[in-house]
Every structure is written in structure tokens, then in C-alpha cells.
Amino acid sequence: MSAGEMGNPSEGANRDHEPGTPREDGKRGYASMEGRNVSRRQRAARSPIAKAVLSPFITLLCLLILFALIFFGTLYQADHGLFEAQKKYFGYGFVLIGGFFPLPAASLVIWVLSIQLVVMMALHLAWRPNRIGLWIVHLGILALLVGGFITQMMAVESQLTLAEGETGHFTTSYHEHELAFWEAQGDTNRVFSYDETALKPGRELEVAPYKSRIKVRSYYQNCDAFTTRATNGPTYINASGIGVLEQRKPEKEVTQNAPGLMLTLSETGKPDREVLLYGQEINPLILTLNGRRVFVQLRLKHYPLSFALHLTDFVKNVHPGTDVPSSFESYADLYEAGGTRPVKVWMNNPLRHAGYTFFQASYAQAQGMAEKSTFAVVTNPGRLLPYISSLVVFGGLLLHFLIKLIPFVRRESVK
Amino acid sequence: MLFPAPFHVFANKSSFYHALTLLLGALGFLGCDDTQPRTYTEVAFKPLATPGMSGRINGAPDGGMGAPGGGMGGMGGMGTPGMNSSPVDIKVTWTLPETWIVKDSANAMRIGSFAAQDPALAHTGEMDPKAVDVSVVQLAGNAGGLAANIQRWNGQIGIKMTAEEMEEFVKAGKHFKIASGEDGMFVDLTDKLSGDMTQSKTIFGAVVQTEEYTVFVKAMGEQSKVADQKPLVMAFCKSLKIAGPKK
Numbered sequence: 001m002s003a004g005e006m007g008n009p010s011e012g013a014n015r016d017h018e019p020g021t022p023r024e025d026g027k028r029g030y031a032s033m034e035g036r037n038v039s040r041r042q043r044a045a046r047s048p049i050a051k052a053v054l055s056p057f058i059t060l061l062c063l064l065i066l067f068a069l070i071f072f073g074t075l076y077q078a079d080h081g082l083f084e085a086q087k088k089y090f091g092y093g094f095v096l097i098g099g100f101f102p103l104p105a106a107s108l109v110i111w112v113l114s115i116q117l118v119v120m121m122a123l124h125l126a127w128r129p130n131r132i133g134l135w136i137v138h139l140g141i142l143a144l145l146v147g148g149f150i151t152q153m154m155a156v157e158s159q160l161t162l163a164e165g166e167t168g169h170f171t172t173s174y175h176e177h178e179l180a181f182w183e184a185q186g187d188t189n190r191v192f193s194y195d196e197t198a199l200k201p202g203r204e205l206e207v208a209p210y211k212s213r214i215k216v217r218s219y220y221q222n223c224d225a226f227t228t229r230a231t232n233g234p235t236y237i238n239a240s241g242i243g244v245l246e247q248r249k250p251e252k253e254v255t256q257n258a259p260g261l262m263l264t265l266s267e268t269g270k271p272d273r274e275v276l277l278y279g280q281e282i283n284p285l286i287l288t289l290n291g292r293r294v295f296v297q298l299r300l301k302h303y304p305l306s307f308a309l310h311l312t313d314f315v316k317n318v319h320p321g322t323d324v325p326s327s328f329e330s331y332a333d334l335y336e337a338g339g340t341r342p343v344k345v346w347m348n349n350p351l352r353h354a355g356y357t358f359f360q361a362s363y364a365q366a367q368g369m370a371e372k373s374t375f376a377v378v379t380n381p382g383r384l385l386p387y388i389s390s391l392v393v394f395g396g397l398l399l400h401f402l403i404k405l406i407p408f409v410r411r412e413s414v415k
Numbered sequence: 416m417l418f419p420a421p422f423h424v425f426a427n428k429s430s431f432y433h434a435l436t437l438l439l440g441a442l443g444f445l446g447c448d449d450t451q452p453r454t455y456t457e458v459a460f461k462p463l464a465t466p467g468m469s470g471r472i473n474g475a476p477d478g479g480m481g482a483p484g485g486g487m488g489g490m491g492g493m494g495t496p497g498m499n500s501s502p503v504d505i506k507v508t509w510t511l512p513e514t515w516i517v518k519d520s521a522n523a524m525r526i527g528s529f530a531a532q533d534p535a536l537a538h539t540g541e542m543d544p545k546a547v548d549v550s551v552v553q554l555a556g557n558a559g560g561l562a563a564n565i566q567r568w569n570g571q572i573g574i575k576m577t578a579e580e581m582e583e584f585v586k587a588g589k590h591f592k593i594a595s596g597e598d599g600m601f602v603d604l605t606d607k608l609s610g611d612m613t614q615s616k617t618i619f620g621a622v623v624q625t626e627e628y629t630v631f632v633k634a635m636g637e638q639s640k641v642a643d644q645k646p647l648v649m650a651f652c653k654s655l656k657i658a659g660p661k662k
Contacts, residue, residue, distance in 0.1 A: 169458035170457045187459050188459060189459055190456050191454065191455050192454050193453050194453075195453070205450070206452075256570060256571075304455050304456065308458070362578070364562050365560070372560065
């Protein structure tokens with residue numbers, strides 16, 4: 001995609017674009033459209049909005065902003081960690097460079113570029129057989145952007161750690177927490193949860209299964225917990241005897257944050273209860289809600305699997321005569337409705353099943369204890385789109401090259 | 416002219432406002448906060464019957480790290496109600512060095528929390544602002560494993576150790592006996608700080624591990640302060656007496 005292709009047809013030569021052929025005398029206007037009927041597409045291309053959207057200045061500005069974001073985001077990452085840098089510099093908000101100069105974050109900028117691409121294709125890219133290669137190239141780029149959007153919005157990264165002999169039925173987030181309510185129903189837990197993004201101070205949320213409501217008093221992304229009682233304020237119900245939370249600056253590594261939540265729990269016809277939950281508590285709080293025994297916990301977000309993985313063996317091989325590991329291998333049984341099958345996961349050879357990809361990520365060996373294997377688990381509906389779009393772009397470029405090459409060769413042979 | 420040449424199209428106010436509306440609309444759409452609850456069913460975790468396996472501690476990478484110093488993060492536990500590594504029924508006692516002060520505010524995970532004061536200040540009644548923080552934590556079973564817990568301590572002071580280095584580190588650990596006879600291992604992370612980490616905090620501690628429980632002692636503070644306190648921390652660790660667990 002050249003600047004000319006993206007740009008306003010009034011700005012420089014662009015012979016690939018249908019209504020955009022500029023007058024050769026350099027004056028404003030479109031020679032091809034003068035003196036004859038213009039199509040709706042051509043009229044739309046001439047509209048002030050289309051010209052505004054396709055301004056090459058905006059394209060250039062977006063690229064410069066992306067450059068600045070990558071530069072300053074990299075610097076920011078050094079002090080604040082990868083997660084915070086991604087969230088701030090590559091999300092949808094605005095970021096203050098140097099504390100005073102506002103710039104839109106990268107996702108927003110990429111949206112603007114995407115809109116430019118689509119509008120340009122819709123209004124300016126010529127519908128001619130000899131432009132089919134360019135169409136394919138642009139569609140490939142569009143697929144790449146769509147893939148990036150799908151990944152950003154829908155991909156989930158989590159992890160699963162199993163000791164030999166253990167069976168995993170769900171994975172957990174690396175750093176995102178949830179407020180979970182559940183009842184034990186035989187071998188299963190029926191969970192009702194709110195993501196931490198919903199836990200904003202002052203917000204009231206329904207806990208529908210138990211006919212209750214919560215009102216968030218405070219939510220700390222990172223805090224310390226103390227067993228002392230606050231001299232002022234309410235006495236909180238807590239499973240571990242915690243009485244006070246003190247907010248701390250979020251850690252550089254977001255996985256080290258310990259969140260805390262204080263909320264008021266309301267049930268019709270009963271006095272309100274003040275509840276305190278700390279993200280590092282081992283035991284859930286047990287409450288009676290609507291006459292039922294309910295467990296409540298602020299915990300890392302769970303993602304249930306549609307199957308179960310039973311770790312049978314973890315093997316660490318070493319290079320002969322040394323203690324240097326040569327490979328890590330996890331042997332597991334995969335249980336699902338259709339039956340059971342053995343699977344093997346090792347470095348660079350993930351298990352792909354039911355939309356999940358399990359990568360061998362880590363292991364732990366404690367003295368005299370069962371070995372443990374940690375899998376990084378990824379679900380990404382758009383994971384194939386970058387590969388597909390790259391192939392499409394390559395194919396489009398090749399086709400366009402051939403379309404241009406053949407007439408060139410003919411002309412040369414005539415000479 | 417209000418708009419420079421590249422922006423001349425914005426001279427038409429309506430096109431400018433159209434573009435702005437489009438942009439803000441897209442922002443509004445994308446900036447929506449998800450407050451919808453999730454409901455799902457998950458299979459309750461069943462602990463292993465293997466002696467010493469404590470099941471999984473909620474929130475632990477590498478299969479359930481304990482909470483030395485009160486921190487757990489990463490891998491969420493598969494714990495279910497009433498089934499996890501809550502403190503076992505043991506009683507841990509110790510002999511406190513003279514210069515240490517018992518802290519009023521303890522982290523929920525701690526069974527002991529102390530400020531190891533500079534001996535020069537200890538008898539003046541002044542509080543040492545750079546006192547080393549000493550904690551004692553007890554957990555059931557192996558608490559997720561020795562290596563995993565040391566890695567967590569590493570993370571708290573910025574040390575990165577590969578699994579192989581950790582294996583070497585654990586192998587080279589110095590062992591000792593506590594007062595009640597159990598085996599313990601000292602963990603000194605100061606040597607693992609890289610040369611450019613002279614301003615970093617360090618950790619010196621010990622782990623006492625049996626099949627039924629794990630007790631962690633952790634002293635964390637400035638390197639010079641921890642070095643000063645090291646003999647006292649070692650004496651404190653050796654003075655530990657563990658009674659139980661009740662059968």
C-alpha cells in the first residue's frame with residue numbers, strides 16, 4: 001500500500017485510482033470526470049468527508065504517532081513493565097508523552113489507518129482486471145488488520161499447572177482477577193463472577209443467583225493486608241481475619257499485584273454486611289445468601305475447559321554427561337466426551353485441541369515431590385489470519401508484478 | 416487561513432464534524448466497559464492422595480506456590496472449598512533475638528512478623544526506619560515446592576534464575592537442624608544479585624519442610640542491613656521448635 005494509494009487523489013499522481021486521475025495541467029479537479037456523468041462512487045470520492053478521511057497528512061501523522069508510541073512505550077516499559085506499557089501506549093485511550101503532550105494510543109491510530117484503507121478501497125481503487133493484484137494486496141492487508149483486532153478482542157492467554165497425577169479442568173489468568181460466587185454441587189461448582197473491570201468504587205452489581213446485590217466500596221489493584229482492625233469505619237467479614245487493606249503502587253510485574261476489594265453485601269430483609277476480600281487469600285469466604293451456602297473469593301480469573309487434561313508424566317532430559325537440560329516433555333491423557341487419548345507436549349510442539357493451544361512453558365521439581373508442568377494456554381480465533389493474510393498479500397503482489405511484467409516483456413520484444 | 420494546506424478539507428466545517436463524530440463514535444463503541452457477569456460450571460479439583468501433596472494452593476504459578484512473605488500470584492488454584500493448603504495444625508515457637516521488635520500489623524499469611532532493628536538503635540527506643548522485615552509463614556504440605564517458593568522470593572527482589580540455575584541453587588543449599596530436630600535449609604539470595612543491583616533489597620531466609628508442612632522464615636531488607644542481621648536470623652531459624660501436626 002503506497003502513500004499514493006492511501007492518499008487523497010488530489011494530492012499527486014495516482015493512476016491506479018478510478019476517479020482520482022489528476023489533471024495533467026496540475027489544476028484542481030478530475031479530468032476524467034469533467035463533462036460527463038459521474039457515478040455514485042465517484043461522487044462519494046469527491047465529497048469533503050472522503051477527502052478528509054483520506055488526507056495523506058492524516059496517514060503521515062498516524063505513522064509518526066505510531067513511531068513515537070513505540071519509542072516512548074519502550075522507554076515506559078522499562079520502568080512500568082510490559083503489561084502497563086501495552087495497556088497505556090497500545091490501547092484505546094490517550095497517553096500524555098512527557099506528562100503533558102497528548103497522543104492517541106496505538107489501537108486508536110491503527111483504527112484510523114484501517115478506516116482510511118477501507119474508504120480508499122471503496123472509493124478509489126480501480127475496478128479493472130489489471131488491478132486485481134492490487135485488490136488482493138489490499139484485501140490481504142485488511143485481513144491482517146481484522147486478524148489483529150480479533151486477537152486483541154478475543155484472544156485469551158492463561159496457564160495451567162499440573163503435578164504428575166493431577167487433572168486440570170480449567171485454566172487461570174496470569175493477572176486478571178474475578179469476584180467469584182459459587183456453590184458446590186457434587187463434583188462441580190456453579191460459578192457466578194464479575195471481572196475486576198466491573199469492580200469500580202460506588203458501582204452496584206446484582207448477584208442474581210442469590211438474589212443479592214453488592215456495592216463496591218473500594219477496589220485496589222495492589223495492596224497489603226493487615227489483621228489489625230481499622231479504628232474508623234466498619235468491621236469487615238473476612239475468611240482470614242484481615243481487617244485493613246492498604247493500597248500500594250502497582251508492581252512493575254503485574255502478576256505480582258495483590259488486589260483487594262471492600263464491598264457492601266445487601267439481601268432483601270436482612271441487614272447489610274461489609275465484606276473484605278484479598279486476592280492472595282487461600283480460603284474463600286463462606287456466606288449464607290438467600291438461604292444457600294455460598295463461597296466468595298477474589299481470585300485469578302478461571303477459564304473452564306471443555307475437556308480435561310491429566311498429567312501422567314513430566315520428563316526433563318539432559319545432555320549426556322551434563323546437567324544441562326536438552327528437552328522438557330509432558331505426557332498427558334486428554335479426556336473428553338468422545339473418549340480418552342494420550343498426548344505429548346514439548347518445547348515448540350504444542351498441543352492444539354478444541355481451539356486451545358497448550359505450550360510447554362515451565363516446570364517445577366521439588367525435592368521428593370511429584371514434578372509439575374506448567375502450560376501456557378492460548379485461545380485465539382484469529383490466529384490463522386496473519387498467516388493467511390501474508391500469503392494473500394504475497395499472492396497479490398506476485399500477480400500484480402506478473403500483470404505489469406507481461407506487457408513490459410511484449411513491448412520490449414517488439415522493440 | 417484557519418487550516419494549513421494538508422487540512423484544507425477541514426475548512427468545510429460539516430466534513431470536519433462528520434469525521435469527528437465518526438471518530439468519537441468508534442471510540443465510544445470500543446471504550447465500553449464490560450460489566451456483564453459470567454456464569455460457568457467448573458469441575459471441583461480433587462487433591463492427590465500422595466503423601467505430602469497438599470493439593471493446590473489458590474493463585475500459584477508452578478503448581479501452587481506458597482506464600483512466603485505473603486505473596487501468591489499467577490496460576491490460579493484449583494482449590495475448592497475446604498480443600499487447600501490452609502495452615503496445618505502445628506505450633507511453631509522460637510527464641511526472639513533481643514533487638515528484634517514484634518510488629519503489630521502482620522500480613523494475614525504470617526504467624527510471626529518482626530522488625531530486625533539495627534542493634535545500635537535497639538536500646539535507644541528509636542525505631543530503625545531501615546529495619547529488616549522478618550516473617551514466619553507456615554503452610555500445609557510442600558506449599559507448592561521449594562524451587563517455586565524461592566523463585567517467588569527471587570521475583571520480589573528482581574533476580575531471574577532459570578530452572579537449571581534453581582536446581583543448582585537448591586542442590587547447593589546449606590542445611591541445618593532446628594531446635595525440634597527437623598531439617599531446614601538456608602536460602603541466601605544476596606550472591607544471586609547481579610553487579611548492578613547494589614541498591615536492591617535482598618532476602619536471607621530458611622525453609623523447613625516435612626511431608627505435612629512447610630515453614631518459611633524470610634528476612635528482607637537492604638543488603639548491608641540483611642548482612643548485619645544474618646547471624647541473628649540464622650540463630651532465630653535454629654531456635655524454631657515445631658510441635659505437631661496432630662494426628
